[in-house]
Amino acid sequence: MTLLSLLLDNEENGKKLFLLGNEAIARGALEASVSVVTTYPGTPSSEIGDTLYDLHKEAGIKFQFSVNEKVAVETAFAASISGVRSLVFMKHVGLNVASDPFVTTAYTGTRAGMVVLTADDPSMYSSQNEQDNRHYAELAHIPMIEPSNPQEAKDFLVKAYEISEKYNIPVLFRTTTRVAHMRAPVALGKIEKEHVSVAQFVKDPERFVSLPSNALRLKEKLIEKISEIEKESDSYDLNRIERIGSGGIGIITSGASFNSVMDVVNEYALDADILKIGLSYPAPRDMISAFLSEHERVVVIEELDPYLENNVRITSQINGLKTIINGKIDGYFSYSHEFTPDTVAQSLSKIMGFPYTPIVAVKSVLPPRPPVLCPGCPHRATYYAVERAVKMMKVDPVYSSDIGCYSLGFYEPYREADTMISMGSSIGLANGFSLVSGRKVIAFIGDSTFYHSGIEPLINAYHYGLNMLVMILDNDVTAMTGQQPNPGSDTDTEVAPVKIEEIVRGIGISDIAIVDPYDTAVTLKAITSALRNDGISVIISRRECAILRDRKMQKNGKLQVYTVNQDKCGLCMNCVENFACPAIYIEDKRIKINPDLCDGCGVCSQVYVCPYRAIEVEHASI
Amino acid sequence: MPAFNIILTGEGGQGVVTAGTILSQTVMDSGYNVIMSELHGLSQRGGSITVEVRIGEIYGPISFKSKYNLLLGFEPIEAMRILEQISYPMDAVVNSEKISPIYLGIRDLEYPDVDAMLSNLPQCIRLRRIDASRIARDAGSVKATNIVMLGTALEASVPGLTLEGLENAIRSRFSGKLLQLNLDALHLAMGKMERELPG
Ligand code: SF4
Numbered sequence: 001m002t003l004l005s006l007l008l009d010n011e012e013n014g015k016k017l018f019l020l021g022n023e024a025i026a027r028g029a030l031e032a033s034v035s036v037v038t039t040y041p042g043t044p045s046s047e048i049g050d051t052l053y054d055l056h057k058e059a060g061i062k063f064q065f066s067v068n069e070k071v072a073v074e075t076a077f078a079a080s081i082s083g084v085r086s087l088v089f090m091k092h093v094g095l096n097v098a099s100d101p102f103v104t105t106a107y108t109g110t111r112a113g114m115v116v117l118t119a120d121d122p123s124m125y126s127s128q129n130e131q132d133n134r135h136y137a138e139l140a141h142i143p144m145i146e147p148s149n150p151q152e153a154k155d156f157l158v159k160a161y162e163i164s165e166k167y168n169i170p171v172l173f174r175t176t177t178r179v180a181h182m183r184a185p186v187a188l189g190k191i192e193k194e195h196v197s198v199a200q201f202v203k204d205p206e207r208f209v210s211l212p213s214n215a216l217r218l219k220e221k222l223i224e225k226i227s228e229i230e231k232e233s234d235s236y237d238l239n240r241i242e243r244i245g246s247g248g249i250g251i252i253t254s255g256a257s258f259n260s261v262m263d264v265v266n267e268y269a270l271d272a273d274i275l276k277i278g279l280s281y282p283a284p285r286d287m288i289s290a291f292l293s294e295h296e297r298v299v300v301i302e303e304l305d306p307y308l309e310n311n312v313r314i315t316s317q318i319n320g321l322k323t324i325i326n327g328k329i330d331g332y333f334s335y336s337h338e339f340t341p342d343t344v345a346q347s348l349s350k351i352m353g354f355p356y357t358p359i360v361a362v363k364s365v366l367p368p369r370p371p372v373l374c375p376g377c378p379h380r381a382t383y384y385a386v387e388r389a390v391k392m393m394k395v396d397p398v399y400s401s402d403i404g405c406y407s408l409g410f411y412e413p414y415r416e417a418d419t420m421i422s423m424g425s426s427i428g429l430a431n432g433f434s435l436v437s438g439r440k441v442i443a444f445i446g447d448s449t450f451y452h453s454g455i456e457p458l459i460n461a462y463h464y465g466l467n468m469l470v471m472i473l474d475n476d477v478t479a480m481t482g483q484q485p486n487p488g489s490d491t492d493t494e495v496a497p498v499k500i501e502e503i504v505r506g507i508g509i510s511d512i513a514i515v516d517p518y519d520t521a522v523t524l525k526a527i528t529s530a531l532r533n534d535g536i537s538v539i540i541s542r543r544e545c546a547i548l549r550d551r552k553m554q555k556n557g558k559l560q561v562y563t564v565n566q567d568k569c570g571l572c573m574n575c576v577e578n579f580a581c582p583a584i585y586i587e588d589k590r591i592k593i594n595p596d597l598c599d600g601c602g603v604c605s606q607v608y609v610c611p612y613r614a615i616e617v618e619h620a621s622i
Numbered sequence: 623m624p625a626f627n628i629i630l631t632g633e634g635g636q637g638v639v640t641a642g643t644i645l646s647q648t649v650m651d652s653g654y655n656v657i658m659s660e661l662h663g664l665s666q667r668g669g670s671i672t673v674e675v676r677i678g679e680i681y682g683p684i685s686f687k688s689k690y691n692l693l694l695g696f697e698p699i700e701a702m703r704i705l706e707q708i709s710y711p712m713d714a715v716v717n718s719e720k721i722s723p724i725y726l727g728i729r730d731l732e733y734p735d736v737d738a739m740l741s742n743l744p745q746c747i748r749l750r751r752i753d754a755s756r757i758a759r760d761a762g763s764v765k766a767t768n769i770v771m772l773g774t775a776l777e778a779s780v781p782g783l784t785l786e787g788l789e790n791a792i793r794s795r796f797s798g799k800l801l802q803l804n805l806d807a808l809h810l811a812m813g814k815m816e817r818e819l820p821g
């Protein structure tokens with residue numbers, strides 16, 4: 001049985017599967033009879049979408065890869081207030097984009113259960129910042145649940161819908177990388193078969209039109225709801241105490257930190273009780289207060305910001321307690337990085353006085369191996385062409401980059417990223433650079449990112465007559481997060497692909513070229529001509545992601561491979577030093593191509609990359 | 623039972639995550655608790671990749687650095703990158719085949735002398751070199767390197783890991799040509815390991 005059929009199977013009730021946190025969440029959505037699912041792909045939340053996308057038809061779920069997180073939240077919210085359970089998920093920074101509707105949905109409240117899932121990324125394995133989205137719960141007055149492992153991720157999600165429907169409020173479900181990407185045995189529950197996916201919105205404008213006159217009343221009601229939830233927070237089995245110690249020391253923790261805490265407590269046989277908080281907003285102050293009174297010292301262990309610690313200190317102050325509280329505000333724990341058993345043991349040993357020898361990191365002499373653009377990646381060809389064109393034209397542009405695989409243009413040898421801030425910021429920042437300097441700006445933006453947040457800054461740039469070259473790298477998918485479709489994709493008959501060139505022309509921009517980056521000559525010509533233009537130019541560099549192309553080629557049995565003709569090679573090193581396809585390497589002072597890696601794109605064989613024309617097709621095979 | 627911690631490392635695209643999943647599934651099917659850390663989400667190929675598999679009554683996916691029992695290094699630089707940081711008693715199996723990071727070409731640098739570094743490891747690390755990529759090619763494709771590496775783990779007394787269990791996990795994951803390739807690679811690896819056993 002495939003994983004998907006196992007996930008769909010209700011007979012599997014009680015059986016254990018080895019699931020990724022994100023797969024467990026997908027199963028949780030099925031067990032909770034969620035009927036509308038929306039998302040914008042983002043690590044570490046992407047596999048929830050990949051899993052639910054693959055099984056949504058069979059499960060009777062309406063699924064959308066939305067154009068961005070804001071639209072995703074709005075779609076899910078409308079489903080909820082029409083009476084259909086919805087789930088919307090995104091990476092942590094996605095909630096910044098969605099925060100506008102998110103905050104106000106708490107005021108109006110929901111009808112059918114609605115869960116907004118945020119996947120935070122301590123240590124920034126694949127993110128531009130390390131923000132702690134627990135603050136959003138507090139900011140919006142939206143209850144928040146934090147699971148620690150795949151089993152809880154599934155079980156707590158089902159509970160999140162109970163809470164959402166009991167109080168008619170959205171619930172924020174917060175995972176982190178180490179929970180989302182942790183694989184562990186998960187015991188399945190029952191899939192409730194009653195899906196409601198078609199419903200009529202019952203009007204109630206006094207509630208759903210958040211004009212100030214309504215909103216003031218709604219705000220008061222919201223605060224009442226939150227204090228209700230706080231009073232009943234014990235009744236959901238989301239917070240629990242592990243009594244291991246003899247009462248001297250207590251540890252308060254949540255989420256992924258709980259796992260490291262338990263591994264440390266067990267490894268060092270520590271004398272400590274643990275209060276694990278699963279429903280962390282509203283913080284269970286009564287429970288915290290009782291736990292404080294029972295212990296002489298309480299240590300708060302949580303990743304990123306002192307969210308729980310603040311609550312613990314406030315609780316202590318309100319109740320006039322004398323318990324000693326340690327955490328990060330007094331300097332024991334760090335405000336950044338994920339917590340591993342080693343980092344927890346190191347800080348805790350200072351507080352509890354057990355022997356721990358920290359591992360001293362040695363300075364590595366080994367060469368780094370950052371992720372690289374795939375062999376055959378169209379972005380490499382685009383970056384290479386831009387580099388050549390800029391040299392030919394003797395210009396020194398500011399490179400304003402964006403979020404996607406092409407962010408890797410930051411690395412050598414391309415070095416074509418001077419800024420990268422947020423989704424769509426390539427064109428947004430180009431507006432500002434162009435406004436204050438006479439210098440040419442080249443903005444790089446992928447197709448998904450363009451649909452997500454690149455259109456508005458382009459409108460602004462055209463409106464104010466700014467000077468920039470916008471390179472739209474159109475590879476047909478949201479590649480970085482796993483080749484999810486986007487509004488440009490023609491995946492099936494139910495979607496209408498949106499053409500980027502029509503959007504650009506619709507704005508009024510006339511200097512627009514569409515090129516195939518695999519054709520270096522044509523691409524180069526288009527770039528040099530755009531660099532001569534003084535206004536706004538758009539080049540759509542269109543070629544599908546090499547991974548997609550690979551899959552198709554393999555199906556058709558047509559994978560060709562290139563090789564270096566040693567008799568012709570002039571050892572100029574251009575292909576290795578400036579083009580840098582990972583399939584090309586040096587061995588025994590000769591340039592070679594690794595046939596296991598070569599993707600057969602043929603760009604390296606063109607005269608602009610190999611002036612000696614030494615790179616040739618080796619063979620075409622399966 | 624104390625926890626048993628395995629760390630697998632290599633270059634993205636070498637099948638490190640798949641190997642970790644098959645290993646974990648085998649161990650879980652023998653009745654052990656197992657947790658795996660799986661850091662992925664970026665599609666691009668290449669780049670260092672590390673997966674941990676922890677067996678026993680543990681909570682989190684990351685081990686204490688001083689508590690690894692076994693390292694499976696799919697590529698010498700990547701194996702060394704981990705071994706640089708941890709010098710505690712453990713078994714280490716390292717594939718001999720080198721994959722040059724493109725960084726070296728761009729900077730016109732040589733592949734570092736990892737062989738020398740590996741032979742200078744502290745005594746407490748029991749090191750085995752194996753030509754896993756070549757064995758995989760002999761079995762039909764370099765794609766099976768990860769299965770060859772898993773085959774080597776059979777000698778490291780991993781709780782719950784048996785040849786039969788591995789075969790079953792491979793069978794439930796692959797079909798057709800790939801299944802045959804991977805089973806062949808596993809058996810070829812077993813044969814090689816026996817012959818290469820000291821004494
Ligand atoms: S996944 Fe696609 S877009 Fe991303 S680096 Fe690879 S080929 Fe390029």
Ligand code: SF4
Nearest residue numbers: 581598599601602604
């Ligand atoms: S054809 Fe050349 S550039 Fe394209 S993947 Fe093969 S070696 Fe790399």
